[in-house]
Amino acid sequence: MKEITVRDALREALREEMKRDKTVFLLGEDIGRYWGGAFGVTKGLAEEFGDERVRDTPISESAIIGVGVGAAITGMRPVAEIMFGDLSALAMDQICNQAAKIRYMFGGQVKVPLVIRTPFGAGVNIASHHSQSLEAWFMHTPGLYVAVPSTPYDAKGLLKTAIRGNNPVFFVEHKLLYPVKGLIPEEDYTVPFGVADVKREGADVTIFATLYMVHKALAAAKRLKKGGVSAEVVDPRTLSPLDKSTVMKSVKKTGRIVIVTEDSKTAGVSAEIAAMVAEEALDYLDAPIKRVAEPDTPIPFSPPLEQFVIPDEKRIINAVKETVH
Amino acid sequence: MVEKTKLIEMYQGMLQIRYFEEKVFELYGQNLVPGTIHLYAGEEAVAVGVCANLRRDDYITSTHRGHGHCIAKGADMRKVMAEILGKKTGYCKGKGGSMHIADFSMGMLGATAVVGAGIPIAAGAGLSIKLRGTDQVVACFFGEGASNQGTFHEGVNMAAIWRLPVVFVCENNLYAMGTRQSLVMTIGNIADRAVAYGIPGLTVDGNNVLAVYEAASEAVNRARRGEGPTLIECKTYRLKGHSRFDPAAYRPKNEVEEWVKKDPLSRFKSKLIEMGALTEEEEGKLRREANAAVEEAVKFATESPFPEPEEALEDVYVEEESASNK
Numbered sequence: 001m002k003e004i005t006v007r008d009a010l011r012e013a014l015r016e017e018m019k020r021d022k023t024v025f026l027l028g029e030d031i032g033r034y035w036g037g038a039f040g041v042t043k044g045l046a047e048e049f050g051d052e053r054v055r056d057t058p059i060s061e062s063a064i065i066g067v068g069v070g071a072a073i074t075g076m077r078p079v080a081e082i083m084f085g086d087l088s089a090l091a092m093d094q095i096c097n098q099a100a101k102i103r104y105m106f107g108g109q110v111k112v113p114l115v116i117r118t119p120f121g122a123g124v125n126i127a128s129h130h131s132q133s134l135e136a137w138f139m140h141t142p143g144l145y146v147a148v149p150s151t152p153y154d155a156k157g158l159l160k161t162a163i164r165g166n167n168p169v170f171f172v173e174h175k176l177l178y179p180v181k182g183l184i185p186e187e188d189y190t191v192p193f194g195v196a197d198v199k200r201e202g203a204d205v206t207i208f209a210t211l212y213m214v215h216k217a218l219a220a221a222k223r224l225k226k227g228g229v230s231a232e233v234v235d236p237r238t239l240s241p242l243d244k245s246t247v248m249k250s251v252k253k254t255g256r257i258v259i260v261t262e263d264s265k266t267a268g269v270s271a272e273i274a275a276m277v278a279e280e281a282l283d284y285l286d287a288p289i290k291r292v293a294e295p296d297t298p299i300p301f302s303p304p305l306e307q308f309v310i311p312d313e314k315r316i317i318n319a320v321k322e323t324v325h
Numbered sequence: 326m327v328e329k330t331k332l333i334e335m336y337q338g339m340l341q342i343r344y345f346e347e348k349v350f351e352l353y354g355q356n357l358v359p360g361t362i363h364l365y366a367g368e369e370a371v372a373v374g375v376c377a378n379l380r381r382d383d384y385i386t387s388t389h390r391g392h393g394h395c396i397a398k399g400a401d402m403r404k405v406m407a408e409i410l411g412k413k414t415g416y417c418k419g420k421g422g423s424m425h426i427a428d429f430s431m432g433m434l435g436a437t438a439v440v441g442a443g444i445p446i447a448a449g450a451g452l453s454i455k456l457r458g459t460d461q462v463v464a465c466f467f468g469e470g471a472s473n474q475g476t477f478h479e480g481v482n483m484a485a486i487w488r489l490p491v492v493f494v495c496e497n498n499l500y501a502m503g504t505r506q507s508l509v510m511t512i513g514n515i516a517d518r519a520v521a522y523g524i525p526g527l528t529v530d531g532n533n534v535l536a537v538y539e540a541a542s543e544a545v546n547r548a549r550r551g552e553g554p555t556l557i558e559c560k561t562y563r564l565k566g567h568s569r570f571d572p573a574a575y576r577p578k579n580e581v582e583e584w585v586k587k588d589p590l591s592r593f594k595s596k597l598i599e600m601g602a603l604t605e606e607e608e609g610k611l612r613r614e615a616n617a618a619v620e621e622a623v624k625f626a627t628e629s630p631f632p633e634p635e636e637a638l639e640d641v642y643v644e645e646e647s648a649s650n651k
Contacts, residue, residue, distance in 0.1 A: 025456060052456065063445040063479030070449020073434060074384065076456060097439055098446065106427040106435050107417030108640035142641050166643040
């Protein structure tokens with residue numbers, strides 16, 4: 001095992017897959033020699049693999065994805081980077097109407113092995129156009145897979161699965177996670193899609209959390225333990241496919257669930273998880289389902305405003321206490 | 326000089342599309358076609374003139390008005406017709422319909438019904454060709470309305486900067502649904518837009534199949550040699566309305582009459598007879614053959630079963646061991 005950041009783990013996945021398979025190539029804005037990506041994920045890859053396979057593009061999000069789709073349906077395995085997840089809105093047609101639907105509407109004739117990598121998340125004071133968490137848009141689109149890694153291990157393993165797979169994948173990277181360190185094996189490994197990871201075992205309450213919120217949930221669980229509450233933290237790792245059985249198993253064991261996601265609350269990821277639990281495990285619940293999510297506002301700029309809207313440890317703890325009082 | 330067999334093949338292709346579209350219109354009137362239809366009748370010279378330059382392994386992208394592109398690229402008309410009727414035996418097993426036909430076995434990368442969305446996808450196929458190092462080319466069909474979409478700018482620009490082997494074929498039929506070109510553009514020729522991307526752009530008579538063929542021939546050869554994309558604007562006209570029962574009342578009567586006189590089939594027929602490449606008798610035989618092929622397609626399609634309702638749940642994802650929806 002070795003210690004590595006999420007940023008370096010992602011880069012290792014890209015490098016190893018590019019070495020393994022010549023059809024893998026990268027495209028996006030400023031991912032090449034000068035910047036190596038706005039967050040440095042692709043640093044050094046253009047030098048190693050050349051400008052043809054690590055391709056700087058114009059500021060044309062729609063065509064970045066569209067070109068990715070065209071390449072994917074003709075034998076390549078493109079990995080497209082959208083510099084900030086908010087800008088995926090510019091490519092919405094290509095992501096949701098083309099990439100996601102091409103296989104289906106053409107009767108299964110073709111596969112679309114396209115990976116779209118992009119950072120989501122607030123916390124670095126860059127306001128409404130660079131801070132959102134929009135996973136629910138893509139989770140709501142049949143035909144796409146959505147990966148939401150929270151650790152270096154999951155980030156590398158899931159990205160490899162995404163690249164080797166034959167379906168379009170919307171691969172979310174939380175920008176606060178890039179410098180976060182963790183252990184990964186020296187040797188090649190992958191993390192399967194649709195398999196949740198219980199990041200901490202517990203008996204009294206299930207905390208379902210994604211991306212950076214997994215770390216806040218773990219910190220909250222640690223503090224709750226001191227107060228005598230044993231919390232189990234379930235990280236789905238992919239929202240689509242969703243590992244329902246692990247979530248249900250945990251809920252049936254603890255009888256309580258607190259859902260923690262960074263997206264805004266209304267019709268967000270937390271709404272889907274809550275509905276699923278209510279529909280399939282209501283009889284096992286000893287307390288109402290609780291959700292901790294962002295209020296329904298755009299992400300504000302000023303630090304006190306921004307910190308106010310992002311779910312924090314205290315809010316998670318309070319929600320847990322409401323379910324176990 | 327185009328060889329005689331090629332000329333006859335092109336005329337056959339145009340006849341085939343015309344008979345096919347007339348039949349689709351007829352079936353629509355009989356309530357056999359679910360949803361809507363966008364007929365290619367009147368624009369046959371464009372698809373045929375371009376595709377006559379393509380190999381089986383070359384690619385095309387298509388639009389909501391795509392039956393003609395499919396047939397010109399060599400699709401099986403029986404499977405096109407079956408798809409239009411929503412049958413299990415159609416190209417897309419009834420999941421796509423008239424606006425989403427694809428045949429990946431012969432480079433038909435599919436029709437998208439979002440106007441302009443196929444343009445970056447065509448550029449992506451061009452990039453794939455470049456990275457794989459083959460000498461294939463892509464022909465990308467779209468209407469003049471699509472050239473007002475952002476995807477046109479983004480896709481053509483990307484193809485231009487990377488010198489991708491794509492021929493952008495604009496079918497300018499003067500109307501985007503009911504909106505006349507002059508209401509939404511200050512320019513008369515879409516080809517003028519090529520200047521902005523530093524690529525060749527030319528306007529041809531889209532109802533003259535030989536003019537289209539020659540322009541496409543040069544553009545295809547240029548693309549195959551790795552010299553990058555070309556924008557070809559083909560001025561043409563649809564014989565029917567935009568879709569279904571659109572009577573196209575927004576088109577002045579005299580304008581329609583003018584274009585009917587320029588019908589690409591009758592013009593090409595006269596030309597072939599004048600050249601001595603075809604006799605009236607031979608032409609009659611070609612018509613009967615085209616008609617028979619369409620009738621066979623209709624028979625196949627109408628006799629085919631509808632898909633089982635539960636098939637709606639299939640083909641969303643490629644099934645993979647590591648990624649099953651639980």
